[in-house]
Amino acid sequence: MTSPTPQQLRQWDNEHVWHPFTAMQAYREEEAPIIERGKGFYLFDVEGQRYLDGISSLWCNVHGHGVPEIDDAIREQLDRISHSTLLGLSSPPSIELAQKLVELSPPGLTKVFYSDSGSTAVESALKIAYQYHQQKSSKSEVRRLFGTVRGAYHGDTIGSVSVGSIELFHTVYRKLLFETVSVPSPAAFHRPENMSKEESIQHCFSEAERVITQNADQMAAFVIEPLVQGAAGILVHPDGYLKHVREVTSRFGIPLIADEVAVGFGRTGTMFACEQEEVQPDLMCVAKGLTGGYLPVAATLATDEIYNAFLDAPSAGKTFFHGHTFTGNPLGCAAALASIKLFKENQILDRVHSNSELIADKLSSLAEHPHVGEIRQKGQMVGIELVANRDPVACYLAEHRIGHLVTLAARKRGVILRPLGDVVVLMPAPAMPPNLVEELCDVAVEAIEEVTASVSLN
Numbered sequence: 480m481t482s483p484t485p486q487q488l489r490q491w492d493n494e495h496v497w498h499p500f501t502a503m504q505a506y507r508e509e510e511a512p513i514i515e516r517g518k519g520f521y522l523f524d525v526e527g528q529r530y531l532d533g534i535s536s537l538w539c540n541v542h543g544h545g546v547p548e549i550d551d552a553i554r555e556q557l558d559r560i561s562h563s564t565l566l567g568l569s570s571p572p573s574i575e576l577a578q579k580l581v582e583l584s585p586p587g588l589t590k591v592f593y594s595d596s597g598s599t600a601v602e603s604a605l606k607i608a609y610q611y612h613q614q615k616s617s618k619s620e621v622r623r624l625f626g627t628v629r630g631a632y633h634g635d636t637i638g639s640v641s642v643g644s645i646e647l648f649h650t651v652y653r654k655l656l657f658e659t660v661s662v663p664s665p666a667a668f669h670r671p672e673n674m675s676k677e678e679s680i681q682h683c684f685s686e687a688e689r690v691i692t693q694n695a696d697q698m699a700a701f702v703i704e705p706l707v708q709g710a711a712g713i714l715v716h717p718d719g720y721l722k723h724v725r726e727v728t729s730r731f732g733i734p735l736i737a738d739e740v741a742v743g744f745g746r747t748g749t750m751f752a753c754e755q756e757e758v759q760p761d762l763m764c765v766a767k768g769l770t771g772g773y774l775p776v777a778a779t780l781a782t783d784e785i786y787n788a789f790l791d792a793p794s795a796g797k798t799f800f801h802g803h804t805f806t807g808n809p810l811g812c813a814a815a816l817a818s819i820k821l822f823k824e825n826q827i828l829d830r831v832h833s834n835s836e837l838i839a840d841k842l843s844s845l846a847e848h849p850h851v852g853e854i855r856q857k858g859q860m861v862g863i864e865l866v867a868n869r870d871p872v873a874c875y876l877a878e879h880r881i882g883h884l885v886t887l888a889a890r891k892r893g894v895i896l897r898p899l900g901d902v903v904v905l906m907p908a909p910a911m912p913p914n915l916v917e918e919l920c921d922v923a924v925e926a927i928e929e930v931t932a933s934v935s936l937n
């Protein structure tokens with residue numbers, strides 16, 4: 480059998496593949512690279528073109544592509560079995576990984592519920608929290624409100640969309656969603672005009688306290704992306720905010736769901752972002768980087784307190800009736816175990832620290848750029864907010880697709896980026912060596928300079 484030619488692939492792609500989060504009409508005219516293989520921090524397309532992976536293949540890759548230790552772990556598992564179910568049965572990789580995750584996670588999290596994406600990890604957490612209140616030993620009650628932070632992104636299934644609030648993604652589904660109460664993001668780029676930055680942060684701290692307190696007896700859980708709201712544009716929360724939310728929720732016995740899907744596995748400089756504020760969540764969701772970004776495995780970790788509410792005679796009906804077919808897939812769990820081992824062996828967290836400093840230094844040249852509104856960074860998560868005008872702040876028109884243009888300009892220079900609206904995102908893999916991190920920053924700066932100079936504002 481001969482392989483299809485690049486032209487055939489392009490044609491079939493345009494005829495048959497509906498890409499996620501992709502404006503298809505524009506995509507079909509753009510001839511995006513068709514990635515055929517990866518090695519280290521590079522991707523290669525079917526035409527043999529090489530690209531630096533500047534976004535960790537959508538925020539999940541950790542150690543690079545084709546890493547022998549992870550590939551071998553998957554192959555060894557492949558020789559045993561590719562998939563068997565966790566519904567009523569078990570498997571060695573899923574058991575070992577659960578033990579490992581509990582060891583690595585903030586204290587108090589002792590149980591691991593597997594799924595297969597960040598969305599399903601959050602969806603599971605929401606359902607667990609909801610059911611928990613009805614079955615807890617202290618007092619059975621129905622609590623149906625979830626607390627959220629504005630601008631949150633927790634995934635694309637209807638439950639995870641309900642607790643999210645990114646207008647562009649979520650507005651169209653509004654009537655399908657369940658009710659939530661939200662608090663203002665303490666890192667919003669567009670803050671009220673009459674407030675200084677400090678006043679606005681103070682306002683957000685007190686609003687969080689007020690909203691949680693007022694709805695305390697109805698609140699099933701409070702969901703938060705710890706330290707960084709990723710999809711909202713890499714919004715970096717002020718110090719102490721996560722701890723504050725934990726303190727207020729604890730006061731009222733409200734479970735805290737930490738969505739570590741994006742920030743987990745080293746990206747902010749610690750294994751989990753919660754560690755930086757010594758916060759112990761009641762439920763914690765992990766996905767993206769869990770397998771080193773190789774395979775779709777996710778997990779929702781829970782405390783004994785929550786898990787115990789689901790224990791009783793089978794006939795009592797307290798079982799968690801939820802689970803996806805490929806839950807705890809053995810190939811994926813084997814990859815995750817290998818990835819976690821590499822964190823220590825290759826001192827990945829140290830690398831994140833030095834890379835973070837390097838990035839901050841390289842991007843400082845943009846600080847005064849007339850079209851850069853803000854540079855936000857936590858560890859190796861970076862968002863560069865582009866604006867038509869700095870003071871007063873004026874956004875680019877949506878039809879300019881300014882972030883997208885920067886992506887195309889970077890692609891010409893052999894670097895893959897993907898923006899969030901007008902925010903240029905850099906998300907190098909935690910293990911990326913410094914010379915490639917420098918190259919990534921240099922190309923991003925050049926691309927931003929080229930595009931902002933060429934887009935006419937009239």
Ligand SMILES: *Cc1c(COP(=O)(O)O)cnc(C)c1O
Pocket residue numbers: 595596597598599601632633634635704709710738739740741742766767
């Ligand atoms: C990506 C992301 C999700 C969704 O994960 P999927 O694997 O894409 O379903 C959930 N929460 C956060 C914070 C994310 O960044």
